[in-house]
Amino acid sequence: MKKIIHRANTRGHANHGWLDTHHTFSFASYYDPSRMNFGMLRVLNDDVVSGGAGFGKHPHDNMEIISIPLSGSLKHEDSMGNSGVIETNEVQIMSAGTGIVHSEFNPNENEKVNFLQIWVFPKQHNIEPRYGQKAFNPEDRLNKIQTVVSPEQGGDALWINQDAYFSLANMEEGLELTYDLKSPQHGVYIFNLSGEVAVGDEVLAKRDGMGIYEVDQFTLQAKEKSDVILIEVPMTSRG
Structure with missing residues (x-):
């Protein structure tokens, strides 16, 4: 097994007032040539947006973009005509393909929204843009892995234009979960949202990340009540 550790306090950070954001990988003004991506995982941003604020209309192309609210809600509009609010326990995905313009705002004036913005390189380029959004029952990830x-x-699960799998788990203290990778050419990026989990002899605190590859399976052990996201991706474009 090969591994790479990204501690929470080593992430890129920017506070724009309305946006307080942490970047696991190089993004915007944060640049570290050793932290450009993990396989096909390109961006993992931990964003907190103030009430009534947000990202104005901006374009994307040829990227798979996943948004996961951790608290609060996020209003989405795009050039495909989609408009709606993404709530906690929902996941949104956009295949930007040949090009899309969208905006994201916090519709609640008195409450911040914290969400993960995740980008994955696509498997097929220049596809027709596509949007998906779905609510997932949190009970289905209590002490088990929910894809x-x-x-x-x-x-x-929501469909992604890549051989990638996103899974969530809410683990009680002492619980162990085994994750089996779908392919020997894949790796998994473990992002610990809360609590403390161990993978082998490595312990991940809140917002620590760990990428592992050249392994068939691994075991997560919750040192305390913990929430994790697991992102399995091809390590190369041939994945």
Whole structure:
């Protein structure tokens, strides 16, 4: 097994007043040539947006963009005609493809929204832009792994234009969960949202990240009540 550790306090950070953001990988004004991506995972931003504020209309192309609210809600509008609010326990995905313009705002004046903004390089380029949004039952990830994004169409998870899998788990203290990778060419980025979890001899505190690859499976152990997101991606574009 090979691994890379990103402690929470080593992430890039910018506070724009209306936006307080941490970047696991190089993004905007934060640049570290050793932290450009983990395989096909390009961006993992931990954003906090003040009430009534947000990102105005801006374009994307040829990227898979996933938004996961951790608290609060996020209003979305795009050039495909989609308009709505993404709530906690919901996941949104956009295949930007040939090009899309969208905006994201916090619709609640008196409450901040904290959400993960995650970008994954696409498997196929220049596809027709696509939008998906779905609510997931938090009980289905209590002490087990709940897959919310998958390349397999027709299942319970949202579809992604890449051989990637996003999973969530809410673990009680002392629980152990084993994760089996879908391919030997894949790696998994573990991002600990809260609590403290161990992977082998490595312990991840809140907002610590760990990428592991060249492994068939691994075990997560909750040192205390913990919430984690697991992002499995090909390590190369041939994944």
